[in-house]
Amino acid sequence: FPLIYHVTLDILPVQASAVPCERVFSSSKEMDTLRRINLSPEVMERLQILKHLYLRQRGER
Numbered sequence: 001f002p003l004i005y006h007v008t009l010d011i012l013p014v015q016a017s018a019v020p021c022e023r024v025f026s027s028s029k030e031m032d033t034l035r036r037i038n039l040s041p042e043v044m045e046r047l048q049i050l051k052h053l054y055l056r057q058r059g060e061r
Contacts, residue, residue, distance in 0.1 A: 039047075
C-alpha cells in the first residue's frame with residue numbers, strides 16, 4: 001500500500017524515537033547562529049520545513 005504509506009507520512013508525522021527529534025533540534029541549532037539571531041520564529045520554522053523538504057526530495061533523511 002505505497003499510497004497509504006505516503007499519505008500517512010504527510011498526515012501523521014510522529015517521531016518513532018528520540019533520535020530523530022534530537023536531530024531536528026540539532027539542525028535548528030546549526031541554523032540559529034549569531035548571523036541569523038534576528039530571524040523571527042516563523043521564518044526559522046519555514047527554513048526548517050524547507051530544509052526538510054529539500055533533503056526528503058534528494059532521498060536523504
